[in-house]
Structure formats: C-alpha cells, structure tokens
Amino acid sequence: MSSNNTNHTGYKSYLEEDGGRKGIFKWILSTDHKRIGLLYLYAMMGWFIVGVVLGLLMKLELIAPGKTIMGPQAYNATFTVHGVIMIFLIVIPGLPAVFGNFMLPIQIGAKDVAFPRLNLFSWYIYVLGGILVIISLFGNGPPDTGWTFYAPYSFKTGTNMLPAALGAFVLGFSSILTGLNFIVTIHRMRAPGMTWFKMPLFPWSLYGTAWIQLLATPVIGITLLMVAGERILGIGFFDPAKGGDPLLYQHLFWIYSHPAVYIMILPAMGAISEIIPTFSKKTIFGYKAIVISTLAIAFVGYFVWGHHMYTSGMSGAALWAFSLLTFIVAIPSAIKVFNWISTMHQGSISTEIPFLWAASFIFIFMIGGLTGLVLGSLAVDVHLHDTAFVVAHFHFIVFGGVGFAFFGAMHYWFPKIFGRMFDKSWAKTGWITFSIGFVTLYGPMFYLGIMGMPRRYFDYLDEFHGPNIISTMGALVMIAGFLIILINLIKSARHGEKTTEMNPWGGTNLEWQIPTPPPLENFDEIPVIDKATYKYD
Amino acid sequence: MSETIAHHNEHRDDEASKLGMWLFIFTELLLFGGLFVTYAVYRHGHPQAFHLAAEQLDVVVGTINTVILLISSMTIAMSTTAIQKKDKRTTLLLIAITLVLALVFLVNKYFEWSAKIGHGIWPGSPLLEELGRGDTLFFGLYFFMTGLHAFHIIVGMVLLTVVFVRVQKEKLTFDNFQLLENGGLYWHLVDLIWIFLFPLFYLIT
Numbered sequence: 001m002s003s004n005n006t007n008h009t010g011y012k013s014y015l016e017e018d019g020g021r022k023g024i025f026k027w028i029l030s031t032d033h034k035r036i037g038l039l040y041l042y043a044m045m046g047w048f049i050v051g052v053v054l055g056l057l058m059k060l061e062l063i064a065p066g067k068t069i070m071g072p073q074a075y076n077a078t079f080t081v082h083g084v085i086m087i088f089l090i091v092i093p094g095l096p097a098v099f100g101n102f103m104l105p106i107q108i109g110a111k112d113v114a115f116p117r118l119n120l121f122s123w124y125i126y127v128l129g130g131i132l133v134i135i136s137l138f139g140n141g142p143p144d145t146g147w148t149f150y151a152p153y154s155f156k157t158g159t160n161m162l163p164a165a166l167g168a169f170v171l172g173f174s175s176i177l178t179g180l181n182f183i184v185t186i187h188r189m190r191a192p193g194m195t196w197f198k199m200p201l202f203p204w205s206l207y208g209t210a211w212i213q214l215l216a217t218p219v220i221g222i223t224l225l226m227v228a229g230e231r232i233l234g235i236g237f238f239d240p241a242k243g244g245d246p247l248l249y250q251h252l253f254w255i256y257s258h259p260a261v262y263i264m265i266l267p268a269m270g271a272i273s274e275i276i277p278t279f280s281k282k283t284i285f286g287y288k289a290i291v292i293s294t295l296a297i298a299f300v301g302y303f304v305w306g307h308h309m310y311t312s313g314m315s316g317a318a319l320w321a322f323s324l325l326t327f328i329v330a331i332p333s334a335i336k337v338f339n340w341i342s343t344m345h346q347g348s349i350s351t352e353i354p355f356l357w358a359a360s361f362i363f364i365f366m367i368g369g370l371t372g373l374v375l376g377s378l379a380v381d382v383h384l385h386d387t388a389f390v391v392a393h394f395h396f397i398v399f400g401g402v403g404f405a406f407f408g409a410m411h412y413w414f415p416k417i418f419g420r421m422f423d424k425s426w427a428k429t430g431w432i433t434f435s436i437g438f439v440t441l442y443g444p445m446f447y448l449g450i451m452g453m454p455r456r457y458f459d460y461l462d463e464f465h466g467p468n469i470i471s472t473m474g475a476l477v478m479i480a481g482f483l484i485i486l487i488n489l490i491k492s493a494r495h496g497e498k499t500t501e502m503n504p505w506g507g508t509n510l511e512w513q514i515p516t517p518p519p520l521e522n523f524d525e526i527p528v529i530d531k532a533t534y535k536y537d
Numbered sequence: 538m539s540e541t542i543a544h545h546n547e548h549r550d551d552e553a554s555k556l557g558m559w560l561f562i563f564t565e566l567l568l569f570g571g572l573f574v575t576y577a578v579y580r581h582g583h584p585q586a587f588h589l590a591a592e593q594l595d596v597v598v599g600t601i602n603t604v605i606l607l608i609s610s611m612t613i614a615m616s617t618t619a620i621q622k623k624d625k626r627t628t629l630l631l632i633a634i635t636l637v638l639a640l641v642f643l644v645n646k647y648f649e650w651s652a653k654i655g656h657g658i659w660p661g662s663p664l665l666e667e668l669g670r671g672d673t674l675f676f677g678l679y680f681f682m683t684g685l686h687a688f689h690i691i692v693g694m695v696l697l698t699v700v701f702v703r704v705q706k707e708k709l710t711f712d713n714f715q716l717l718e719n720g721g722l723y724w725h726l727v728d729l730i731w732i733f734l735f736p737l738f739y740l741i742t
Contacts, residue, residue: 115557219571221568222570233661237575
C-alpha cells in the first residue's frame with residue numbers, strides 16, 4: 001500500500017528494505033513480522049468488505065416482511081457465509097494477526113517473533129483456509145448450516161458445507177501456530193529487564209489469547225474432522241439414527257467457540273489499555289488488576305460454554321453451574337472497564353481519534369456485556385434464545401468490541417506503521433457516522449428479540465416491521481461511515497502527510513521510541529528496560 | 538535471556554524451539570482429547586456393546602504394536618544420546634531402526650484393518666448398522682482414532698526422515714541437535730497416544 005518512503009534520517013525503514021525482491025514478492029516472501037502483519041491486514045480488509053456486503057444483503061431482505069430480495073435458501077446461505085467469513089477469517093485472527101504481529105516484538109524489545117518462517121507459513125495457511133471457504137460457494141451451492149455447523153443438519157444438508165468446515169479447520173491451524181509463536185516469543189525474547197510485570201498490556205493480552213488459541217482450537221479441529229468423517233463415511237458420531245448424540249457436537253463445538261469469543265475480545269481490550277493512558281497522559285490505573293483479569297478471563301472462559309445450550313437439554317445442576325460461571329466471567333471484564341475509567345479520571349484527556357474509538361468501545365462493550373448477563377440468566381434465556389436479541393448482543397460484543405478496538409488501534413498505530421498521518425477531520429466524520437449507524441442498526445434488534453422475533457429467518461410478522469426499517473437504515477449509515485474510514489485510511493496510507501516523528505501521540509511504550517516507520521529489525525541495539533511502562537511525569 | 542542476545546546474529550534459540558515443540562504437543566493432546574471425551578461418553582452409554590465389540594479386536598497384534606512403539610521410543614531417545622557423544626554412525630543407525638519399527642507398525646495396522654474390512658466392518662458399513670448402535674460407535678471410534686494415530690505415525694516418519702538426512706549431512710551435530718530432540722519429542726507423543734488407545738480398544742473388555 002505504501003510506496004517507497006524516503007526519509008532523511010539515514011536508515012532504511014522496513015517498507016524500503018525489500019530483501020532484494022520485486023513487486024509482490026517483497027511481501028509474500030518476507031519473514032519480517034511487520035510485513036506479515038500488513039499481509040494479514042490487507043487479506044482481512046478484502047474479506048471484511050465481502051462480509052459487510054453479505055450483512056447488508058440480509059438487512060435489505062429484512063427491510064420488509066415477506067420475500068424482498070431473496071428467498072429462504074439464499075438467506076440461509078447468506079447468513080452462513082457471512083458468519084464463517086466474519087468469525088473465522090476476520091475476528092479470530094483479528095487484532096493478534098495484524099497488530100500482534102506488527103507490535104508484539106517491538107513492544108517487548110525484540111527484533112522479530114521467535115519463529116519468523118513459521119509466522120509467514122501461518123499466513124499461507126490462513127490464505128489456504130480462505131480459498132477453501134471460497135470453494136464452498138460453488139458446487140452444490142453455498143453452505144446453509146449457520147457458522148456453527150450444528151449436527152445433524154451439517155451432514156444432512158445437500159449444500160457444499162464440507163469445504164467450509166475444512167476451511168475453518170485449516171484456519172484453526174493458522175491460529176494455533178500464531179498463538180504458539182507468540183507464547184514462545186513472549187517467554188524467550190523480552191528485552192533484558194522487562195520482567196513479566198513490566199510488560200505492556202497489549203502483549204499481556206496477546207499472551208492470554210495465545211494460550212486460548214493453543215488449548216481450545218484443537219477441540220474444534222477434531223470436531224470438524226469428525227463432522228467430515230460423518231459426511232464422507234457416515235460414521236455416526238453425531239447421528240441420532242446411528243446412536244450418535246447431536247448434543248455432544250454442541251458441547252465440543254462450544255468448548256472451543258466460547259473461548260474463541262475471548263480470543264476475539266482480549267486483544268481488543270489490550271489495545272484499549274494502550275490507547276487510554278496515552279491520551280489521558282496518565283499511568284494506567286491498576287496495571288496488575290488488568291493483567292490478572294486478562295488471565296482470569298482466559299481461564300474461566302473455558303468453563304462457560306454450556307450457556308449457549310440452555311435450551312438444548314442439560315441437567316438442572318449443569319445449567320445452574322454454567323449460569324453461575326457465566327456471571328463470574330463478567331467480573332474481570334467489569335474490572336477492566338473500571339480501570340479504564342479510573343485511568344481517565346483526572347487525566348489530561350486529548351480527544352484524538354484513537355481516544356474517541358476507545359471511549360466509544362467502552363460504551364458499546366458495556367451494552368454488549370450487560371446484555372450478555374441477561375442471556376446468561378437461565379429463565380430469561382429461555383425467552384430470548386434464538387431471537388434477534390442474541391444477534392444484537394453478539395454484534396455489540398464481537399463487532400462492537402473487536403471492531404471499535406480494531407479501528408482505534410488502526411488509527412493509533414497508523415502513523416507508526418505507514419510513516420504518514422491520516423486525515424483527522426475525515427477520520428472523525430467516519431467515526432461519528434459509523435457509531436451512530438452501529439447503534440441504530442443493532443439497538444432495535446434488542447427490542448425485536450424481546451418482542452419475540454426469531455433470528456435466522458428471511459421473513460417476519462408485520463408487527464416487527466417498524467424496528468426492522470430503523471435497523472436497515474442504521475446499516476446503511478454504518479456502511480457509509482465504514483466507507484469514509486476505509487477510503488480515508490487507504491488514501492492516507494498512500495498520499496497522507498509524511499511523518500518521521502517517533503512519538504506523535506506521546507505514548508510510553510517501546511514502539512514510540514524507535515524511528516517511524518520502524519527499521520527492518522526494529523532496534524539497532526536491544527533496549528534495556530529499567531522502569532515500568534505507562535509512566536507520565 | 539542472555540542466550541537469546543548472544544545468539545541473535547544467527548537467530549538460533551534451542552530453548553525456544555523446545556518450548557515451541559512442547560506447546561505443539563499440548564495442542565496434539567487436546568486434538569485427541571476431543572476423541573477421548575467422545576469415547577468416554579459413548580462407552581458410558583453402551584457399556585455392554587463396547588465390551589463385546591472390544592473382544593473382536595486382536596489383542597496379540599495390538600500388544601505387538603505396543604511393544605514395537607515402545608522400543609522405537611527407546612531407540613529415538615538413544616539416538617539423542619548418541620549424537621551428543623559425537624557418534625554419527627550410531628545416531629543414524631538408531632534413527633533408521635526407529636523408522637523401520639514405525640513401518641512395521643503400519644504394516645501390522647494395515648493387516649488388522651483389512652481383516653476387519655474383510656469381515657464387513659468399516660465406518661458406515663451395512664453390517665455395523667445391523668449390529669446396532671454400540672458397535673457402530675465403537676468401530677467408528679476405532680477406525681477414526683487409530684486412523685488419526687496412523688496419520689501421526691506417518692507425519693512422524695517424515696519428520697524423522699528429514700532428521701536422518703540432516704544428521705547425514707552433518708547439519709545436525711553434537712552441539713546443534715535440537716531438531717533431533719524435537720523429532721524425538723514428537724515421536725514420544727505418538728507413542729504416548731497409542732499407550733492410551735491400546736487399553737481403551739483392546740484391553741478393557
């Protein structure tokens with residue numbers, strides 16, 4: 001995206017250092033963690049546009065009752081492919097793949113990750129997974145199972161779901177290898193003097209995330225292989241006709257897919273913990289509490305999967321335990337919110353773009369989190385299960401949480417990554433448009449869900465018409481905001497005002513103490529860390 | 538830490554490689570963990586059928602294969618010692634023995650599987666459908682788990698072949714043998730999983 005930057009400080013930035021390769025090979029053969037981070041960014045950007053278009057198509061279908069632009073089969077396929085793309089190709093790799101790759105080694109004072117070639121290999125696996133998802137669109141038609149691939153429908157459907165499931169399996173591999181790489185990097189490559197509790201919070205969040213990637217992902221891997229075995233050989237693991245138990249599939253699926261929510265949100269929280277002190281010019285409040293709550297979320301997050309299955313059939317004792325644990329896992333998230341707010345308290349806040357994203361993240365995340373508790377309550381969930389309420393909650397957390405943090409991080413680290421500054425007034429217009437659109441899009445779905453509108457239908461009763469119109473209007477506004485942000489960032493990355501300022505925002509971590517854009521191996525000399533980070537005078 | 542810096546020019550950190558291998562082994566254990574859970578659930582549901590189906594498996598072949606894998610684990614561990622004693626010939630010989638033993642394991646597995654298939658038992662076969670749900674699940678798990686394990690044997694063989702070639706070319710030597718050690722770790726994992734599969738399918742009747 002960025003062409004050759006020349007600068008006058010007498011060093012070569014990673015964007016100029018091409019390893020003697022030409023054109024696209026400068027990128028796809030480079031093992032530089034910064035280039036790999038950007039490779040993920042570009043791939044994910046492409047996928048995200050596809051996912052957004054699919055989302056828009058659904059909202060257009062729902063603008064009026066009855067068939068508007070597509071029938072039931074097309075609608076089922078649309079929400080399935082939308083889900084598969086958004087979950088497996090975007091929010092799960094998400095912040096770790098892009099900003100983790102770019103910033104983790106820099107923030108801990110290392111020249112690269114522990115296994116640079118494995119890192120590039122992970123990206124290729126990611127691309128392969130994406131290709132499998134594309135293949136699933138052809139043949140007998142795109143999968144219509146929902147991104148959850150629930151048995152027994154997943155092996156009864158005539159659509160082409162196998163490549164999509166295998167795609168998710170392959171993407172899991174990419175996720176595992178990235179997590180493995182990050183854990184080893186953090187254990188082995190922190191700069192001298194950087195003890196565990198001097199490590200910045202973004203690497204901490206990546207560390208917690210990496211353990212989830214490592215320990216939860218294999219479970220979905222084997223589950224999807226079993227579904228493949230079911231489809232190809234008809235083994236019968238999940239087929240009630242052959243003695244298999246579809247509920248077991250749901251358990252195995254959510255044993256991964258609930259922790260996966262924390263794979264998505266923990267790095268987002270890490271990025272927010274970076275942005276808030278920088279723009280409050282104040283030491284982060286309760287550094288250790290944030291670290292411990294990160295680890296607590298990663299740990300307790302393994303034991304709450306059953307709350308996706310309250311209505312599926314489980315013993316009363318199990319329901320009770322899962323509900324209790326669900327309430328417990330909310331506590332560390334709340335601790336973080338209090339820490340962020342306390343950090344702002346009496347700070348000298350500058351409302352730059354990244355801060356606006358971080359502040360709106362807290363707002364959106366709280367709505368998403370609290371409605372999660374509504375769904376975590378046993379009795380209420382029976383009413384709300386599989387309604388639009390769930391969709392709204394889910395999008396507030398996964399799209400609101402991850403998306404807002406992603407855009408915040410994007411603007412925060414943009415000058416460091418590209419050596420150029422984005423257009424701030426367009427960025428602000430984009431942010432406000434996007435935020436208003438977002439709340440207008442998903443807000444009404446809470447109401448619709450409580451009133452009883454089920455999710456995953458192309459049609460609805462007339463009485464739900466009004467809020468659905470508002471929601472679709474919100475979608476249009478949000479997409480307008482997204483386009484403003486996207487175009488502004490792309491334009492700025494190519495033609496924005498050049499900057500070589502090391503520390504445009506006044507941050508305290510190592511990434512702000514090296515040249516902009518960073519040189520190939522980040523540091524000429526590995527820094528020695530002698531004080532805690534986030535210190536402002 | 539100091540080691541990392543000392544080595545940063547050649548980008549080599551044996552501790553990191555070993556840690557990475559251990560983490561990968563965790564993921565493998567969890568991969569099979571999903572299947573062990575499935576086995577536990579269905580064994581609980583169909584104790585009688587699992588009992589009878591397990592008696593259909595050949596304990597002798599199973600035992601022989603267990604012994605083969607245990608010996609191969611020993612030989613690969615010995616090769617790690619041999620390379621540290623700068624004994625290239627013995628190192629190569631021990632890796633070669635490990636590979637041969639792995640191959641023998643697969644050959645046994647092949648005959649075992651073909652015998653079962655010859656009797657009309659394979660995943661989704663009509664005979665299994667007749668025999669009932671417990672047998673369907675037992676043999677489904679049997680083929681799936683031993684199949685996945687056999688796949689891991691093949692991956693391990695590829696890895697050890699690479700190690701063999703690199704020892705041969707003296708890319709791996711007494712002061713730089715982490716790849717051999719990692720190959721050995723992986724091989725022990727493959728062995729370890731079999732140690733659980735063997736009683737679950739052959740011995741608990």
